[in-house]
Amino acid sequence: MHFTSEQRLDDAVIEREFTLGEIPGILWTPASASAPAPLILLSPPPLGLRKTYPRLVARARHAAADGFATATIELPGSGDRPRWPAAEQARADLRRAMEAGEPVSDEIIDALILPLVDKSVPEWQAALDALLSLPEIGGPVGYSGGVISIGTRLAVVEPRISAAVLFAGSFVPRAMFEEARQVTIPLHVLLQWDDEGNDRQAALDLFDAFGSKEKTLHANMGGHTGVPQSASDEAGRFLARHLK
């Protein structure tokens, strides 16, 4: 992990950009922290960190006010990271299917999501290794993320994550339902009820499949990007409750 820039935001948060091998990322820590801070991994939607920065930094500021460090890394194939041909093909197939008003096939969903999960989960684990080796970061670790299949896999394979906020706003490969049954950590699932590009029933089925004894589903109106502030605040409180 190599820090490439550092700045203070409002004297309250230290923002540092870093690279982890080829992967760019951002770490936010409370400026006032005296003890190692608990950590929230902010996994972005696959839009690129630059595009998502305003939303991420807003959540980082809120988290810092509660004493949390937050960190994010660019997803494979997002931002300036190299695309891979199969994902480009899947994206084109998806666009074609949606424009034609056809149902999106399992093949397209698998090609779109599964390689992304396979590639990104080890990257988040490597980032976690690096972040937890910093003296200013302690545990426990929470996760809050935009591609629900990445969060599901991470919750299964990464025992250092204690609680997760998942956003049910992307296609779910059938194979993920089986992985969902193996999740046992507390989950807070956000669903936008009238999300045009999301399959509501699949989201409800996935919520049902999660093996966690403690899981909560918060559904709101407002389309894919319309998560209300109150819902973000509740997700923040969920993590604060479980990581303290």
Place this chain on the structure above:
Amino acid sequence: MHFTSEQRLDDAVIEREFTLGEIPGILWTPASASAPAPLILLSPPPLGLRKTYPRLVARARHAAADGFATATIELPGSGDRPRWPAAEQARADLRRAMEAGEPVSDEIIDALILPLVDKSVPEWQAALDALLSLPEIGGPVGYSGGVISIGTRLAVVEPRISAAVLFAGSFVPRAMFEEARQVTIPLHVLLQWDDEGNDRQAALDLFDAFGSKEKTLHANMGGHTGVPQSASDEAGRFLARHLK
């Protein structure tokens, strides 16, 4: 409205029992209030106020700490209030169907719920008239209730209610879906995901049917009576946000 008793709880809340005609009720007001307090109607589940008192008073204390008055009245056919033969018959039919593992028919659901809604909604409106005439109660008015069809009808017919918390834990007559479309106030709907005696799909369909632009569904684990404290807190925050 006739007050029959008064006591202070912890010096923070004044609890007064009252009767409204034949109907017993309880009013809780913040002991420290200097201005007329906004009001939350706490509609109980159909178990009788005596049985529900511990849960009601806990919510009344929380609400008083936020500056709210709360009030409840006994539902028709609950507590010491007279039963009516058709409801007794419907309850017996329900028990028989459930014990036999049969689906509960629309006829049973209608006979169980619709007369309860028809009888109780005008009573809540009469209680509201009486409560709002007290100098210590102002507006706005919120509703938080246990029989979702009562809350749905009230939200349609009672313009003085500005926001409602509804508990999706009872059978829903088909006729209520049409009424749900006419609801326009902000709604916060609680659903216990694995509620044995509740039809989850009907609850999701009812949530979908509500006409409100602002509605949120919070689903949690834990069975019919297992609403977690965090979910009650969030419902309280929803009302505080909309009534202030």
